Amino acid sequence: MTVSFSPVSPRPEGAQRIAVVGSGISGMAAAWYLSQRHTVTLFEAADRLGGHTATVDVALDGRHHAIDTGFIVFNDRTYPHFQRLLTEIGIASQPTEMSFSVHETLLDFEYNGHTLGSLFAQRSNLLSPRFYRLLADILSFNRRALYELESGSLGGDMSLGDYLDQAGYGRDFQRRYLLPMGAAIWSASVRDMRTFPALFFLRFFHHHGLLSVNDRPQWYTLVGGSRAYIPALTAPYAERIRLATPVRGIHRGPEGVFIDSRAGRERFDQVVLACHADQALALLVDATPDERAILAALPYADNDVVLHTDTRLLPRRRRTWASWNYRLDGRGDAARAAVTYNMNILQRLDAEQTFCVTLNDSAAIDPSKVLGRFQYSHPQFSLAGQAAQARHADISGAGLRTHFCGAYWRNGFHEDGVWSALRVARALGCDEHQSHADIPHTPALETLS
Numbered sequence: 001m002t003v004s005f006s007p008v009s010p011r012p013e014g015a016q017r018i019a020v021v022g023s024g025i026s027g028m029a030a031a032w033y034l035s036q037r038h039t040v041t042l043f044e045a046a047d048r049l050g051g052h053t054a055t056v057d058v059a060l061d062g063r064h065h066a067i068d069t070g071f072i073v074f075n076d077r078t079y080p081h082f083q084r085l086l087t088e089i090g091i092a093s094q095p096t097e098m099s100f101s102v103h104e105t106l107l108d109f110e111y112n113g114h115t116l117g118s119l120f121a122q123r124s125n126l127l128s129p130r131f132y133r134l135l136a137d138i139l140s141f142n143r144r145a146l147y148e149l150e151s152g153s154l155g156g157d158m159s160l161g162d163y164l165d166q167a168g169y170g171r172d173f174q175r176r177y178l179l180p181m182g183a184a185i186w187s188a189s190v191r192d193m194r195t196f197p198a199l200f201f202l203r204f205f206h207h208h209g210l211l212s213v214n215d216r217p218q219w220y221t222l223v224g225g226s227r228a229y230i231p232a233l234t235a236p237y238a239e240r241i242r243l244a245t246p247v248r249g250i251h252r253g254p255e256g257v258f259i260d261s262r263a264g265r266e267r268f269d270q271v272v273l274a275c276h277a278d279q280a281l282a283l284l285v286d287a288t289p290d291e292r293a294i295l296a297a298l299p300y301a302d303n304d305v306v307l308h309t310d311t312r313l314l315p316r317r318r319r320t321w322a323s324w325n326y327r328l329d330g331r332g333d334a335a336r337a338a339v340t341y342n343m344n345i346l347q348r349l350d351a352e353q354t355f356c357v358t359l360n361d362s363a364a365i366d367p368s369k370v371l372g373r374f375q376y377s378h379p380q381f382s383l384a385g386q387a388a389q390a391r392h393a394d395i396s397g398a399g400l401r402t403h404f405c406g407a408y409w410r411n412g413f414h415e416d417g418v419w420s421a422l423r424v425a426r427a428l429g430c431d432e433h434q435s436h437a438d439i440p441h442t443p444a445l446e447t448l449s
Helices: 025-034 080-089 123-127 129-151 160-167 171-186 190-194 198-207 226-240 277-283 289-296 383-389 414-427
Strands: 017-021 039-043 055-060 063-068 093-096 100-104 109-112 219-222 249-253 256-261 264-268 270-273 300-308 324-327 339-342 356-359 370-379 402-404
Touching (some): 017 025, 025 270, 025 414, 100 171, 129 171, 160 198, 256 270, 277 289
Antiparallel strands (some): 300 356, 300 370
């Protein structure tokens, strides 16, 4: 294993003392890059590192498993910065399957689009004109979306809901395919998805091969769970990590940045806020009008997450079980995505039990089969948020020794966290060897970010 940035190497001229607040992928990656040149101290309110990188140790029937409950997967097409980072620190990965099912148990409706056999695992769909209309709309949407992107005919100010309605796509296509898939990806509600920027959504689907039947990226998980990368990524600044040390306030002045925590008040030359947008705003005692306007336009929403072995949350027909399984039963448009991840498929677990991770469907799970309960916050995207993202330079490094870093500045996923960390590190004089600048800007997709 090799770590490029050594904490004991001589500091170059111009080295600064930098505080990084937050130890999700954005904070850990920013600290790793910045340690090339600067002395970095990492503040984390929780008693563990990782944020949404949250692997849980489970002992069941005499066997031990490391199961991811937050960040799970990445691919070989749209995660170039994250992949480069994994290569640098020597972390192993393994290929996995990414498949998606939708089921509505009350109406005995389900399908899994992974293969032709799983698509028609419910044999009645073979004779259902309604199901064939759904499939026809999927093909039509894929063709139209590619045309819109290639021709540049779609403006950036249209919502996804308006786009789908104006194009005349049927209710089943919207409610049983596209909106559930988007809701599962971004841990959002169907109503949230309808307010999504349409162009943002189409570009995302195109980059991930979701507008094609065959042209899909290969997906991977980390061997031993997603936490496997944390020790190597934090090695250059391990002795300056402050766990269980919430920052209580940040004051900026001509002499530097002052961080208030249980350790007292400390002065740094710069601060990198690698926490959520709403958390960052709450920490700034002297927030500027621009900081308030921009960060407030980038909201987060909480999602309940349960690790369990209750397979009733999966489709009734085992052939329909997928990596991601979206449940429609009795849920209105405002309800957050009810999706269950089959961890045996995703992490290639060799286990007699089927381990599931379910979002926002806690009441449906047998309490006797629950292995853990968690809560994660995910960014919410809108046209207003898209405009705020474009104003990053108005507040980050804008004379107040303050830099904003996080996946919410892009698409909300691990690749975006690393991309954002590298942007901040470059602004502070660190340009990692073999610069990532030559890697194309491509959006990312993962599970639970």
